Amino acid sequence: MRSSHRKSRHGCRxxxxxxxxxxxxxxxxxxxxxTNRSCSYRHTRPSYxxxxxxxxxxxxxxxxxxxxxxxxxxxxxxxxxxxxxxxxYGMGHLELLHHLESRGLEKASILPLPSSTRRVxxxxxxxxxxxxxxxxxxxxxxxxxxxxxxxxxxxTKATELQTRALSLFNRSELAMSQQNSCAWFLYAxxxxxxxxxxxxxxxxxxxxxxxxxxxxxxxxxxxAVIQKAWPTxxxxxxxxxxxxxxxxxxGLGKRRPQECDDVISLIDACDLxxxxxxxxxxxxxxxxxxxxxxxISPATRVHFTxxxxxxxxxxxxxxxxxxxxxxxxxxxxxxxxxxRLRHFWVFGPSGRFLIESxxxxxxTPWARWLVWPNEQLKVISNTSAIYPxxxxxxxxxxxxxxxxxxxxxxxx
Numbered sequence: 001m002r003s004s005h006r007k008s009r010h011g012c013r014x015x016x017x018x019x020x021x022x023x024x025x026x027x028x029x030x031x032x033x034x035t036n037r038s039c040s041y042r043h044t045r046p047s048y049x050x051x052x053x054x055x056x057x058x059x060x061x062x063x064x065x066x067x068x069x070x071x072x073x074x075x076x077x078x079x080x081x082x083x084x085x086x087x088x089y090g091m092g093h094l095e096l097l098h099h100l101e102s103r104g105l106e107k108a109s110i111l112p113l114p115s116s117t118r119r120v121x122x123x124x125x126x127x128x129x130x131x132x133x134x135x136x137x138x139x140x141x142x143x144x145x146x147x148x149x150x151x152x153x154x155x156t157k158a159t160e161l162q163t164r165a166l167s168l169f170n171r172s173e174l175a176m177s178q179q180n181s182c183a184w185f186l187y188a189x190x191x192x193x194x195x196x197x198x199x200x201x202x203x204x205x206x207x208x209x210x211x212x213x214x215x216x217x218x219x220x221x222x223x224a225v226i227q228k229a230w231p232t233x234x235x236x237x238x239x240x241x242x243x244x245x246x247x248x249x250x251g252l253g254k255r256r257p258q259e260c261d262d263v264i265s266l267i268d269a270c271d272l273x274x275x276x277x278x279x280x281x282x283x284x285x286x287x288x289x290x291x292x293x294x295x296i297s298p299a300t301r302v303h304f305t306x307x308x309x310x311x312x313x314x315x316x317x318x319x320x321x322x323x324x325x326x327x328x329x330x331x332x333x334x335x336x337x338x339x340r341l342r343h344f345w346v347f348g349p350s351g352r353f354l355i356e357s358x359x360x361x362x363x364t365p366w367a368r369w370l371v372w373p374n375e376q377l378k379v380i381s382n383t384s385a386i387y388p389x390x391x392x393x394x395x396x397x398x399x400x401x402x403x404x405x406x407x408x409x410x411x412x
Contacts, residue, residue: 009024010022010024010041011024011029012024012029012032012039012040012041013040013041014029014031014032014037014038014039014040015029015031015032018031020213023159023163025163025167026041027039027167028166028167028170029163030159030162030163030166031214033163033166033167033170034166034214034217034218034221035214035217092157093136096136096139096140096143096157097135097136097139099139099142099143100135100136100138100139110138110139110142110345111138120182121135121186124182124183124186125186127183128172128180128183128187129168129172130165130166130168130169130172130187131165131183131186131187131190133161133162133164133165133168134161134162134165134187134190134191134194135190136161137157137158137159137160137161137162137165137190137194138158138190138193138194140154140155140157140158140161141154141155141158141194141197141198142345144158145345145348158194162191162194165187165191166191169187176225176228176229178232181228181229181232181233182229182232182233184225184228184229185225185226185229185232185233188221188222188225188226189222189226191218191222192218192219192221192222192309192310193306193346195214195215195218195219196215196219196306196309196346197345197346198211199211199212199214199215200338200346200347200348200350200353201348201350204357205357205358205360205361208353208354208357209320209321209323212317212320212321213321215309215317216309216314216316216317216318216320216321217314217317219309219310220310220314220317222310223310223311226310258288258291259288259291259333259336259372260284260287260288260291260333262369262371262372263284263329263330263333263369264281264284266326266329266369267280267281267284267326270326272324272326275315276315276319276324279313279315279316279319280316280319280326280327280330282312282313282316283312283313283316283327283330284330284333286308286311286312287308287330287333287334289304290304290305290307290308290337291337294337294340301337301340301341302341302344305334305337305338305341305347306346308334308337316330323361325362325366328358328361328362329358329362329366329369329370331354331358332354332355332358332359332370332373333372333373335350335351335352335354335355335358335373336351336355336372336373336376336380337351338350338351338354339351339352339355339376339377339380340380352377355370355373355374355376355377356374356377358370359373359374
């Protein structure tokens with residue numbers, strides 16, 4: 001039975017045919033932008049409106065300023081392009097930018113990065129409006145976790161900016177080149193982080209499973225961009241992650257797994273097709289590798305937990321969307337890592353939510369395979385009660401993705 005969803009009155013043809021909720025953005029909706037589909041509407045619709053806030057909102061109330069005329073813009077500034085002249089930015093956007101720079105980049109809140117890397121990010125964003133919009137979208141998403149009373153307001157702003165960024169990206173970029181590869185890399189990484197936040201903060205389990213249809217294609221796209229851009233962005237990534245040793249061997253034959261012993265037994269004994277068994281075992285191998293990294297390198301825990309969604313096979317994401325029990329059980333083991341890192345704003349309470357939701361959904365027949373994840377909820381909660389001081393790791397989310405990809409390529 002297909003899960004229910006609220007219909008979009010003016011949704012595009014493709015979303016209606018796929019029974020997906022359409023965000024009704026023009027000229028191309030969010031779903032079609034991410035999945036690379038042709039987007040069309042039955043009726044003529046107005047073009048995308050600039051970022052606005054309803055008058056009732058006490059915070060974030062921008063008034064879009066008119067685009068600068070060519071004579072008003074100094075001609076010597078290299079970042080002044082037609083795309084910038086077409087953009088509308090107001091006081092609300094400045095508030096988001098201020099939040100990003102004052103809290104988001106420097107205090108282990110959104111994107112704690114070295115000062116040299118922050119300069120690179122801002123230089124790329126000033127030259128590429130789609131990257132600036134995506135940065136502001138991430139700032140709005142983070143603010144939704146800070147101002148609980150205005151959560152929906154900031155979530156809406158984050159979605160609007162993300163949609164505008166996608167539209168600008170599709171219009172401005174034809175193919176990756178040496179000149180734009182850094183901007184592509186940053187944009188793909190930030191987009192993946194925001195989609196992760198939106199998916200993990202779903203209101204219920206059915207909503208979470210629906211979002212997986214977008215979640216995994218986006219992260220597979222992030223992986224493709226990183227691999228193509230790697231020769232150009234390697235120096236930037238080295239500056240983010242520093243020189244660390246992530247040479248823990250991946251491979252079930254080289255090091256007997258610990259946390260994943262039981263779930264490997266489950267896959268060996270199940271009646272899945274051999275190809276799907278191989279997919280599950282590869283996902284378990286990556287997951288066990290991340291557990292090992294958690295033990296030996298605490299400073300990289302968030303890095304590689306984020307990278308899990310990028311490294312796993314695309315088929316595993318499809319199996320989760322199809323609610324295949326074995327795949328859901330593997331996801332519950334990954335959720336243990338999310339729960340350990342629940343102080344990171346992107347993860348939040350998603351680890352507990354997933355473990356409890358999967359346990360309820362699968363029920364008694366699968367309960368024995370979910371004993372360890374549920375036990376970990378109690379262990380982690382008890383540990384937090386003894387040591388109430390919340391840990392704050394100096395993280396670099398962008399660096400985690402690329403370092404994982406590079407390590408995977410070298411190992412292969």
